[in-house]
Amino acid sequence: MDFSILLQDIPTLLVVIIGVPAILAAYIVGGEYLVRRLPDKNRPQVRPWIWVGPALILVAAYLLLPAFGTIIQSFENNEGVPVGFANYASQFADFPSGGAWVAIRNNIIFWLIFYTLFALAFGLVLAVLFDRVRYESFVKSLIFMPMAISSVALGLIWDFMYQYQPPGAVQTGLLNAITTFFHHDPVVWLQDQWPSEHFNLLNNLALIGAATWGITGFAMVILSAALKGIPGELLEAARVDGAGELTVFRRVIFPLMMPTIVVVGTTLVIFALKAFDVVYVMTGGNYNTDVLAFRMYEQLYTAGNNGRASAVAVILLIAVIPVLIFNLRQFRAVEARR
């Protein structure tokens, strides 16, 4: 084994480990020193800016500036010549099958609805059910385990699950082994555009199913924490008043968990909108399974078209903004109730 490559990077590593904290410390000490020189009444106005300064600069340099750059680039061609809305026009051309329409449909309809609903529903049901069993922590860690798997590995694992062999041959994929066991023909899960080429639900659901498997643990753990936060007296009082378990869930547990469900839900919506890895690994966007993030990647890296890639990025950004605003408001509402 050759470790020389590690040795070469040690100076950089030293700078990062020693230099960065040193500069930060110097900044804070120096900033405080300057603030102390100020008259008393000005200190509260200046001090917060000194403290949030580094964060603001980082956000500006790594988020805001690139975002503006992307927006500007989306109105230019590859040579940097302004082309107006041409890049957007190419993405919105030929409804319903041309441009970015398939990706938009998959993101905004299939992924957003099914991925969010599946993950929330499974997460909630599992959280509530596991709350009542002795081996709770064990099964919860099992469900949470896929979160620890990289999404590329996840895609490969589900590739094996969905594997297809012609009818009559031995099925190597688990799902087709089950389908053929019930005397049904094997299904090409990732290529089958059932019910039609214009509304291909099956292969999109196959991808969403794989992604849901990976994220359910996340929803379950957070919802389970919210469930534990509900005071036992409330549940007891409801039961004493004669409420059955279903009524307790519907009238007491569910409303009390609502704020958490909304936060988890909106987070999942954002995850759904930026879906990429599962599609990249499993279908490469073929058979009408394209999503916006993958389309952006393709425009940028395979087509080498910065303008169009930026246009797709901006479309994605616009799609996420309402969710972001809603999510922020919800956060504040929850905070305000505390």
Place this chain on the structure above:
Amino acid sequence: MRVQTRVRALIPALSAILIAVACGTGASSNAGTVHIVAVWSGQEQASFMAVLKPFEDQTGIKVQYESTRDEDAILRTRVSAGNPPDLAAAPSPQLLTQFAQQGKVKPLNNAVDMGALQSSTSQGWIKLGEPLADGKLYQIFSWAAVKGLIWYDPKNFSAKGYQVPKTWDDLMALQTQIKSSGTPPWCIAVASGGAADGWPASDWLKEIVLSQAGPDVYDKWVAGKQTWTSPEIKSAFQTFGTILGPNDSNVYGGKNTILATQFGDVGTPMFANPPKCYMLNQASFITTFFTSAVPSLQAGTDFTFFPLPDINTQFTGAHVVAGDSWSMFKDTPQAEKLIQYLTTAQAQDIWVKRGGKLAVNKNVSLDDYPDPLSKLSAQILVNTQIAKYDATDNMPTDMRNAAWKALLQYISNQGNLDSILANLDKVQQSAYASA
């Protein structure tokens, strides 16, 4: 007080580390290193490492090899970030040509021994390496593959009394004969892990365009001057359709199996007992996949090939070839030494002997090919009368990907041909404009 002593203790420790670092890097950069990016992994990577071994031993230069199947993205990112590898080998020279247009790769005229290259490599390969036609060599080719080889199991053929077809009509007759016996004649598999799905079908299309419409149409097609809806290209798709049969019924498993099977597994049903299909079309590299799937297979007795018969006898002996092209991003002395080494017969011979590749260097002896089949394909490469480089690999990347996708759509539903081709025309208009 205490803190201060600790800080004092730290200083010698840190300086010790720094000295160690300085010495460590000094020792390892004696002869320097070369960073390479290419697509070979697994068996192919082992062969490439074997090629590098004598170079590293002789020069002391270390080669750091990075393997990726998504090479376009890796190279684009690293080049635009100003951090390219020293050398890269690409199966699709179009990307390297784009870098040449942007001035991101160095001309090789001074790095390699041009005299030796001209005497050891056929003019066609050198010309391919000068895509800008400015007299500068931007790419060199090390290994090649012949496309359009029809693989079959000779034992299956003799058991059924099938004859190797000499003409296109023979092939069509054989196809009907096999089909009427109850087994589909062909195996086709087009999956290739996501983004590259569909390329094996493009091999069929390229062969057919070249052999049916001829080299002039082929060149115009590659250059984006022949529309996809033109009668020549449309009829090439339709000829491919006669191979697929109505609803892909000439192919084992129909469209589902074609689309869902990885290209490397294409031969497995052919070697089943009884065979599930009798023929498949793939380039010379496929033998590696045959023997890794079924290790007991013997080249020559268990599998062999015949070249795809000429469709239009006007263009006899036309073949599509492909190769690994190299470009140099940084002209360090180490990188120049390595790229020079890769043009030599000595370097190319190592992989040839290990199987799976054909040498571009003419000085590699035909006797060095490990089995009669690779020797035969090497002969085809040498004797090809009309050699054309892989068309889709020489188209702009988004044209290439659109063509692959279009073939998937055509296999899914041959009835949509007109709308598929119209869509390709649209991509053609923008792809060549932006490239």
